[in-house]
Amino acid sequence: MAKRQSKRLGKQTLKMQNPPAILSHASVVGTKEAQGPLKDWFDVTLSDDMCGKSTFEQAENEILLTATRMAVKRAGLAQDDVHFFLAGDLLNQIVSASFAARELTMPFFGLYGACSTMCESLSLGSILIDGGFADTVLCASCSHFATAERQYRNPLELGSQRPPAAQWTVTGAGSTLLGAEGKGPFVEMVTVGKVNDWGISDANNMGAAMAPAAVDTLFTHFEDTGRRPEDYDLIATGDLGAIGSEILREMMGQHGIDMGPHYTDCGLEIYDREAQDVHAGGSGCGCVASVLNSYLLKRLEQGDFERILVCATGALHSPTTSLQGETIPGIAHAVSIVRRKGE
Amino acid sequence: MAKRQSKRLGKQTLKMQNPPAILSHASVVGTKEAQGPLKDWFDVTLSDDMCGKSTFEQAENEILLTATRMAVKRAGLAQDDVHFFLAGDLLNQIVSASFAARELTMPFFGLYGACSTMCESLSLGSILIDGGFADTVLCASCSHFATAERQYRNPLELGSQRPPAAQWTVTGAGSTLLGAEGKGPFVEMVTVGKVNDWGISDANNMGAAMAPAAVDTLFTHFEDTGRRPEDYDLIATGDLGAIGSEILREMMGQHGIDMGPHYTDCGLEIYDREAQDVHAGGSGCGCVASVLNSYLLKRLEQGDFERILVCATGALHSPTTSLQGETIPGIAHAVSIVRRKGE
Incomplete structure (x- = not known):
């Protein structure tokens, strides 16, 4: 067996031996984000936050699917070429990610780190690749203003007043496709x-x-x-x-x-x-x-x-x-x- | 840089190059499980499913903490010796695992795979160790009959009748401490x-x-x-x-x-x-x-x-x-x- 080499740096940092490449990425945002300062940078901006679906939860699932499929396509790959899908979201039982995994039919690790999930998925995705367990890993996360408000605080229909410290949950999804070989980043x-x-x-x-x-x-x-x-x-x-x-x-x-x-x-x-x-x-x-x-x-x-x-x-x-x-x-x-x- | 060696076997299987050792493990179960056929095999059996706490959720958190701390202690390690904690549970926002991670103060990856979470944590834990990213990883999961019933179906107080296909959510927790070196399994x-x-x-x-x-x-x-x-x-x-x-x-x-x-x-x-x-x-x-x-x-x-x-x-x-x-x-x-x- 090959000698095991530690990739630990200090207490909590992991240094990739062969840094995984970002093969492609994609972003989808809602109508409010499409009016913000970064509007020209996003790949897809919705004209309807319902995304043509009948519930907010289905809409959130749809934007995650759009962002993930776009990243796979941009890398010139098919769904079956992706070794693992690592994702999570804010909803109870991370249903946006789980239901997206059902459509993507890739081996799936469901993650929950609340709003830290994008970096959690990139961390574990990089570990899978650098460790020799995968050549391609799709990392993703998403949220939707309407699903988050009604789950964590109040349904929008109540018209509750928002205190000054409140933040606005982004309607958006992002995905990064990591690979063992590539020109970077x-x-x-x-x-x-x-x-x-x-x-x-x-x-x-x-x-x-x-x-x-x-x-x-x-x-x-x-x-x-x-x-x-x-x-x-x-x-x-x-x-x-x-x-x-x-x-x-x-x-x-x-x-x-x-x-x-x-x-x-x-x-x-x-x-x-x-x-x-x-x-x-x-x-x-x-x-x-x-x-x-x-x-x-x-x-x-x-x-x-x-x-x-x-x-x-x-x-x-x-x-x-x-x-x-x-x-x-x-x-x-x-x-x-x-x-x-x-x- | 060292040559990267694939550890993939077929489509979805990963073969450990240096199989991680199970350094220790621990289990805690509730009163009903303590009357079942496996009663003599569990490490801790509760005499009170509330675990001395004032809510069912706090009780679930407590049994997870008991199981994780016991595994660490049995391996002769201190909390600080454990490189990562990988865990999840059935509750919304996996609060049992997250709140346990707050007490354990180990770098934490929150997972959600519903009842598959124990094997999800063992999989990613093994990957972290075999990939050279950790020497010790604590993997765990838990559930509680009362928290699961009220969250997924009905509060116990309603006395709802259970259909014949229904299953009984186990009040219990288990943890496995994986290590890079050990006598096995x-x-x-x-x-x-x-x-x-x-x-x-x-x-x-x-x-x-x-x-x-x-x-x-x-x-x-x-x-x-x-x-x-x-x-x-x-x-x-x-x-x-x-x-x-x-x-x-x-x-x-x-x-x-x-x-x-x-x-x-x-x-x-x-x-x-x-x-x-x-x-x-x-x-x-x-x-x-x-x-x-x-x-x-x-x-x-x-x-x-x-x-x-x-x-x-x-x-x-x-x-x-x-x-x-x-x-x-x-x-x-x-x-x-x-x-x-x-x-």
């Missing part, structure tokens, strides 16, 4: 997060609940790798929004790390907060999934960036735990992506 | 399942909904490996119960494969169906998790078996999809475990 490293809970119990303040987890993962990433924020052309958290990203900057500063001018949050990029009335910004699994698989990867591919760090953040509560008085734990997984190998 | 291969949906829409007939997925995974496993049922001393599905396991035997027979005398189902083993009034048998993530991590692994360790195949089965519906008229897709993941390397 490449997934270079992943830092797997721990669950952090600093006692936030307000289900309308997700940014504050998730920020400590992002701080923990980013701080550990810098410690494990010996890098600093300035080693990245861009660092993007998933959906901390205005409040969470401000907390992150401050907490990182307390750790002696200045996040600098190249830090942003996908929840801040996807909407015009003032004009689009989204309060603290965007959120949802589809936020980082759609922004990464359009704006971020396209800018990386066109050479605007050489190396980026994407840190997707998730709030791991359920309405049941909140009603039972529990606080909201958060998690964050970071993925480092480079334009060329050896960067 | 060892995870030799995993076969990752696809989603199968044969149109069953009755949420009280999980066995029939999941059986086609188990057939697909087992048939593929035999095709990928060139093995036959007689190559295993025991083949155990997760929780097909009386109806599903009968369907499985029949469908495998139609494929020309006689499952023979060494096939069983954990949902049939855990209860005395007549005396304990459980109708079609046991079910839930905790069913295969508790039976594997007690009875099956202990019998393997004491030499009653040399090689077993465990195929955990999951139904990927949610109450929302069922109410919207969707059918129930199923998935199954199989893990082959051997007592000694090279078996």
Whole structure:
């Protein structure tokens, strides 16, 4: 048997020996996102958030299917060429991902990391490829404003008022097809997060609940790798929004790390907060999934960036735990992506 | 860079190059399971299904914590020595696993494969170890009769009558600690399942909904490996119960494969169906998790078996999809475990 070589770096970071290539990617967003600042970067923008279906849940399933099939097609592959499908979403029993897996008929690992799921799928997908277990892995995630609102808070029909700390769940899906060989970009490293809970119990303040987890993962990433924020052309958290990203900057500063001018949050990029009335910004699994698989990867591919760090953040509560008085734990997984190998 | 070696066998099977060792395991079950035929095999049997907590959800979280901490302790390790925690459960947003991860403070991958989750975690855990990404991975799953009934069907307080095809969700948890080095048993291969949906829409007939997925995974496993049922001393599905396991035997027979005398189902083993009034048998993530991590692994360790195949089965519906008229897709993941390397 071959000698087993460790790919661990520090406590929580994994360094790919043969960095998996991003063969293709695709993004689909809803009508509100299609009016935001990133509108020209998305592959598909819906003219109807129902997507021609009769329920919001079916619509969410449909946008995930569109994004995944588009990525497979763009890579010049057939569904059967894909070795594994790794996906998850915000709905109970991750039905968007499971029902998409039924149509895609690929061997499937269902994941749940709330809004951190896109990076969870990229992490495990990279591990499958670098470990020699797959040549092609499809990673994806999605969310829908209407399904998330009625499941986590109130049905839209109630017309409930949104508090200032609330974020707007993105209607969108993103998918990344990873391969063992390709011209890149490449997934270079992943830092797997721990669950952090600093006692936030307000289900309308997700940014504050998730920020400590992002701080923990980013701080550990810098410690494990010996890098600093300035080693990245861009660092993007998933959906901390205005409040969470401000907390992150401050907490990182307390750790002696200045996040600098190249830090942003996908929840801040996807909407015009003032004009689009989204309060603290965007959120949802589809936020980082759609922004990464359009704006971020396209800018990386066109050479605007050489190396980026994407840190997707998730709030791991359920309405049941909140009603039972529990606080909201958060998690964050970071993925480092480079334009060329050896960067 | 080292040459990347494929560990793929056929379409969906992964063969470990250096089979990960099972360092330790632990099981916890509730009061009903403590009266069943396997009662003497479990590590902890509760005298109170509330586990001293004030809600059923907190109780479920507690049994998962007990099972995971026990496995870590038995291996002579501290929490900090475990590189990753991979777990999931049946509850919305897998809160049992997420809240356990908060206490265990290990880097965490949240999984959702319904009742197939134990084998999903063992599969990805083995991949992490064999791929050189971890030396120790804690894999776990759990369920609780009372939390599952009120979430998927009706609260117990309603006293709803159970139809004959219904299965009884196991109150139980199981955990397996995998390591890069050890005296075994060892995870030799995993076969990752696809989603199968044969149109069953009755949420009280999980066995029939999941059986086609188990057939697909087992048939593929035999095709990928060139093995036959007689190559295993025991083949155990997760929780097909009386109806599903009968369907499985029949469908495998139609494929020309006689499952023979060494096939069983954990949902049939855990209860005395007549005396304990459980109708079609046991079910839930905790069913295969508790039976594997007690009875099956202990019998393997004491030499009653040399090689077993465990195929955990999951139904990927949610109450929302069922109410919207969707059918129930199923998935199954199989893990082959051997007592000694090279078996």
